[in-house]
Amino acid sequence: MTTTSESSQETQKAVPLVKLTDAGxxxxxxxxxxxxTLEVSARxxxxxxxxxxxxxxxxxxxxxxxxxxxxxxxEVEGEPVHFSSPREALERGIxxxxxxxxxxxxxxxxxxxxxxxEKRRGPRMDIPFMKRTCRKELLDMGIDLxxxxxPIGTLSGGERQCVAIARAVYFGAKVLILDEPTAALGxxxxxxxxxxxxxxxxxGLGVIFITHNPHHAFPVGDRFLLLNRGRSIGSxxxxxxxxxxxxxxxxxxxxxEALSHELEAMGGAAxxxxxxxxxxxxxxxxxxxxxEHPG
Amino acid sequence: MSQTLxxxxxxxxxxxxxxxxxxxxxxxxxxxxxxxxxxxxxxFVFFLAIAPSIRNANSLSSVLYxxxxxxxxxxxxxxxxIGGEFDLSAGVAVTSSALTAALFSYEFTVNVWxxxxxxxxxxxxxxxxxxxIVVRTGIPSFxxxxxxxxxxxxLNLAITQTVTNQVAxxxxxxxxxxxxxxxxxxxxxxxxxxxxxxxxxxxIVFVIIATWVxxxxxxxxxxxxxxxxxPSARAVGVPVAKVKIGLFMTVGLMAWFTGMATLFQxxxxxxxxxxxxxxxxxxxxxxxxxxxxxxxxxAVGAAIGAFIFGLTNQGIVYAGWNPDWFTFFEGAxxxxxxxxxxxxxxxxxxxx
Numbered sequence: 095m096t097t098t099s100e101s102s103q104e105t106q107k108a109v110p111l112v113k114l115t116d117a118g119x120x121x122x123x124x125x126x127x128x129x130x131t132l133e134v135s136a137r138x139x140x141x142x143x144x145x146x147x148x149x150x151x152x153x154x155x156x157x158x159x160x161x162x163x164x165x166x167x168x169e170v171e172g173e174p175v176h177f178s179s180p181r182e183a184l185e186r187g188i189x190x191x192x193x194x195x196x197x198x199x200x201x202x203x204x205x206x207x208x209x210x211x212e213k214r215r216g217p218r219m220d221i222p223f224m225k226r227t228c229r230k231e232l233l234d235m236g237i238d239l240x241x242x243x244x245p246i247g248t249l250s251g252g253e254r255q256c257v258a259i260a261r262a263v264y265f266g267a268k269v270l271i272l273d274e275p276t277a278a279l280g281x282x283x284x285x286x287x288x289x290x291x292x293x294x295x296x297x298g299l300g301v302i303f304i305t306h307n308p309h310h311a312f313p314v315g316d317r318f319l320l321l322n323r324g325r326s327i328g329s330x331x332x333x334x335x336x337x338x339x340x341x342x343x344x345x346x347x348x349x350x351e352a353l354s355h356e357l358e359a360m361g362g363a364a365x366x367x368x369x370x371x372x373x374x375x376x377x378x379x380x381x382x383x384x385x386e387h388p389g
Numbered sequence: 390m391s392q393t394l395x396x397x398x399x400x401x402x403x404x405x406x407x408x409x410x411x412x413x414x415x416x417x418x419x420x421x422x423x424x425x426x427x428x429x430x431x432x433f434v435f436f437l438a439i440a441p442s443i444r445n446a447n448s449l450s451s452v453l454y455x456x457x458x459x460x461x462x463x464x465x466x467x468x469x470x471i472g473g474e475f476d477l478s479a480g481v482a483v484t485s486s487a488l489t490a491a492l493f494s495y496e497f498t499v500n501v502w503x504x505x506x507x508x509x510x511x512x513x514x515x516x517x518x519x520x521x522i523v524v525r526t527g528i529p530s531f532x533x534x535x536x537x538x539x540x541x542x543x544l545n546l547a548i549t550q551t552v553t554n555q556v557a558x559x560x561x562x563x564x565x566x567x568x569x570x571x572x573x574x575x576x577x578x579x580x581x582x583x584x585x586x587x588x589x590x591x592x593i594v595f596v597i598i599a600t601w602v603x604x605x606x607x608x609x610x611x612x613x614x615x616x617x618x619x620p621s622a623r624a625v626g627v628p629v630a631k632v633k634i635g636l637f638m639t640v641g642l643m644a645w646f647t648g649m650a651t652l653f654q655x656x657x658x659x660x661x662x663x664x665x666x667x668x669x670x671x672x673x674x675x676x677x678x679x680x681x682x683x684x685x686x687x688a689v690g691a692a693i694g695a696f697i698f699g700l701t702n703q704g705i706v707y708a709g710w711n712p713d714w715f716t717f718f719e720g721a722x723x724x725x726x727x728x729x730x731x732x733x734x735x736x737x738x739x740x741x
Binding site: 181192194195196197198199200201205208209210211212214217218219221 | 601607627
């Protein structure tokens with residue numbers, strides 16, 4: 095696996111796996127997204143950062159093949175594409191791991207792993223093969239499950255996320271789109287998921303990592319695209335930006351200050367919150383101790 | 390089983406101090422059908438103790454026969470419930486199918502097999518319609534099939550009345566093809582002096598097929614997934630609508646089969662039959678471990694649930710009680726089974 099992707103990597107270095115140029119999407123008169131340029135190559139993690147309503151999910155839907163961009167172009171490995179369904183995108187190796195992960199909690203891990211892509215021998219499923227493969231693929235990602243027969247709902251949020259990633263990788267993904275994989279996770283579990291993001295990169299995949307958390311994005315990202323209200327508010331390579339700048343841009347220093355004034359005007363407990371918030375804005379400016387690097 | 394599979398690959402990680410070994414008791418009782426099996430044994434011992442006349446092979450054979458008439462339908466209903474849907478029309482659909490075959494062959498004086506074929510087409514069409522409305526509109530199947538339940542019940546009564554001026558289908562025993570049809574659907578044979586109805590054998594065969602489909606086939610994987618989480622199943626490419634419509638049509642198919650087995654057993658069928666049976670099927674499936682919310686259950690469990698019903702139904706008679714008590718037991722069984730299942734599952738989960 096590693097060797098083949100390495101050789102193909104050499105030849106494809108110049109051509110990004112996924113490239114959006116000046117892409118936009120409008121629903122009737124509502125412009126959800128406009129002027130977005132994004133690319134991801136093999137062995138690269140592109141982070142898309144933005145708050146709620148910034149247009150992240152519209153962007154995912156375009157890349158995943160659920161929507162076509164109304165303006166701009168979409169290229170896969172240098173070829174313009176017009177996907178009309180997620181299945182077409184999947185066939186080109188673009189796999190999306192959604193927030194709800196598309197797993198069935200009551201079903202065993204191995205059944206979930208192969209759901210929709212069951213390996214069959216004649217009319218029946220090749221169950222020993224599927225169990226063995228599921229175990230091995232998870233082990234390759236560094237997840238040592240006690241029992242692939244356990245319902246996937248009994249795994250922790252981070253483990254479930256990793257099963258979904260391992261599944262996408264096994265079924266031939268070249269590009270992984272991860273939709274807020276750390277949003278519902280605790281600190282430690284987030285670290286585990288970030289480790290697998292890096293692992294997927296090591297294995298030669300391109301990763302598009304959607305998040306609203308700059309602390310999660312910065313350690314793993316090679317490029318950063320910041321969205322706000324459907325527009326790009328900046329696109330940086332890792333060496334062009336520091337963690338604090340990224341955090342500042344994300345927090346939208348000005349907006350935060352406006353909010354704190356608003357809260358202050360309400361008085362009482364809200365005023366206390368406002369003071370804390372202001373302190374935070376200050377702190378962002380002063381910089382902070384970088385959190386432990388995961389993995 | 391999974392233990393033996395795992396050990397050669399890597400040693401089971403005993404490193405996690407929070408994970409103790411599940412006791413074999415807990416493992417056993419985590420299976421969906423174990424609650425039903427426990428209940429069946431308890432009830433069986435109970436009737437053996439109080440009703441001496443049940444203690445012979447012929448009585449047991451008739452218990453199994455009654456169980457099979459419930460079990461033939463409880464099997465597809467269990468599959469449907471695992472797939473996340475209900476069918477309240479299943480009870481009267483059996484009667485509709487039998488009436489169609491009987492009235493069609495009688496009214497048009499054609500070979501019984503023509504009537505049987507028409508009944509099959511009708512049963513599959515009803516199943517398709519139920520499924521199609523459910524997947525197209527997203528209306529809960531509970532409501533959709535409640536509608537078809539009343540429609541079929543009305544049709545059963547009204548059409549039978551119009552055609553025959555009676556509340557039952559005419560006796561079809563002298564129509565061409567009856568003898569062969571009876572051999573296929575309602576024969577019986579004798580083993581060691583015990584008379585055994587063929588429906589018992591059919592029931593067991595269908596349970597085996599359903600279990601194989603659920604556990605070993607891709608279709609089974611899909612059935613569990615559409616009941617467990619339809620959006621997730623759709624996202625990974627499972628044809629959710631096809632699976633659900635297929636399940637409703639399987640219920641239709643088995644309603645046809647059960648209708649034929651009943652018709653050729655008794656030569657005639659009452660147009661008001663079947664009302665209330667839909668709940669018996671659902672209770673049998675639930676007693677057997679099917680979750681009302683879908684995604685979990687087993688065909689063997691539903692079979693044990695049907696056996697409990699057959700046992701109670703006949704046991705009351707053998708014990709010399711008034712049969713009116715049967716519905717009381719139906720309700721008590723359902724409640725008891727749900728409480729027992731909940732208790733056992735919670736114990737098993739804690740023990741893990």
